[in-house]
Amino acid sequence: MTFDGRLFSGITVLAAVAESGSFVRAADALGLSPSGVSRAVSRLEKRVGVRLLDRTTRSQTLLETRIITVASPRYVAEHGQPGKPEEVSKHQRIMFYNPVTAKPFEWEFHRGKKVTEIPAEGRLLVSDVETMLGACIAGAGIAQVMEIGVEQVMRDGLLVDLFPDWSDERFPLYALFPSRRHRAAKVEAFINFCIESLSAAAPVRHAQIRPRGASAAKKLRRTPHGDRDD
Structure with a gap:
């Protein structure tokens, strides 16, 4: 078998990228430029006819939902209703655990461009x-809470x-998937199903994203700030 130096060189670069987890770090390790590493991997992919690395993921906004501050009528009857956001610090609060920081999520109140932040303190953490x-x-x-999913208990x-x-305050819900080159039909169908299901559950005033396809486009409208799968 004839030794193919270019193929072997491409495999070496690919191994460096896989080991370091980054084109930039692989370039530093190999003494190449990041663009040189990218070209080497592209040449290897072309040579073997298979995409070997997913360089990026695509995101598509499914829905943007409001963050609302809620309490039960029973709680309000027993403890009173805070008149302004700053007063919630004097009330019992149910905090939600943030696995990234291992602390409760911070509380923010948004009105237009004004944002009021309240320290994350509460006796109950879930x-x-x-x-x-x-x-x-x-x-x-x-x-x-996110408004989507609590409409019925509110009603x-x-x-x-x-x-x-x-x-x-708006909380976007995203679908993340490998880049467009390998977008499978079943992935497309599942994303469209999610968009239709979420949009049907969300109040009309929420920003919504239309599924792909001409027939689905007639049902929903794209949010002004939605990500496009270009």
Whole structure:
């Protein structure tokens, strides 16, 4: 078998990228420029006819939902309703655990460009949304939740929005997938299913993203700030 030096060189570069986890770090280790490493891997992929690395992932915004501050009527009857965001620090709060920081998520209140931050303090810390909602409905304290998913309990009067004028914070829900070159039909179908399901559950005023395809485009509208899969 004839020894192919170029193929072997490409494999060496590929191994360096895989080991270091970065084109930049591989370039430093090999004494090459990042663009040189990228070209070497591209040549190898072309030679073997297979894409060997997913250089990036694509993200598509499925929905943007409001963050609202809620409590049960029972809690409000027993403890009173805070008149402004700063007053929640004097109330019992149900905090949600942030696995990235190992601390509770910070509380913020948004009204237009104004943002009020409240220190994350509370006696009850949970890591499950259903547990948080159950505790809040039972009157254990005030919670900040995504509006999507709590519409029914709000309509039933089990929870009330304490600060409807301070709920301009938006939380985007994304779909992450490998880059467009290998976008499988089943991935496309699943993303469109998610968009349709979430949009059907979300209030009309929420920013929504349309699925791909002409027929689906007639049903939904794209959010003004949605990411495009270019």
